[in-house]
Amino acid sequence: QKEVEQDPGPLSVPEGAIVSLNCTYSNSAFQYFMWYRQYSRKGPELLMYTYSSGNKEDGRFTAQVDKSSKYISLFIRDSQPSDSATYLCAMRYGNKLVFGAGTILRVKS
């Protein structure tokens, strides 16, 4: 079983839709949870960073962590074509940082 599971997609949505991206994990030791966005021909950039369970909001983005279910989500409201990218979840305890495989998101205008 992989430590972090993420559906590779692609996920295609119309402009203005609410997008839900998800990851599940198996190691309960993970304490810090991140979402990275990677545009084509670019490196990943940190989008959201959360600690433990709960929600964190930043503009149109909301990160949600449910440690009891070992499940994290990223919600994007009012999605835009510029949100089209690969979204990678990542999680960490101590020195160990583990990434998901990434979900390709396409927002169509």
Place this chain on the structure above:
Amino acid sequence: ETGVTQTPRHLVMGMTNKKSLKCEQHLGHNAMYWYKQSAKKPLELMFVYSLEERVENNSVPSRFSPECPNSSHLFLHLHTLQPEDSALYLCASSQVWTSDTDTQYFGPGTRLTVL
């Protein structure tokens, strides 16, 4: 230049060639990383350098040889590669690799194709 830069951006090499990838960070960080990114697979951590010392080497074949001459520069020397080594090679840097809240900043990557 700002952030993390990588050169070359694209590289095509034969299996018998020797080439090097270069990474430079302009963020004043103390840790640098090499990752391999293959299609539909998670990022694979290859090497970690902290204060110019290699602190992690994740069972990477010896045909990949890292070098960190100072805290701003990181190289990945390549020789006798295999076609399955074709991938995007990403460099990253961070302030303190042992900190739980440490954040890694990535370069744009080198797209490597091995013929």
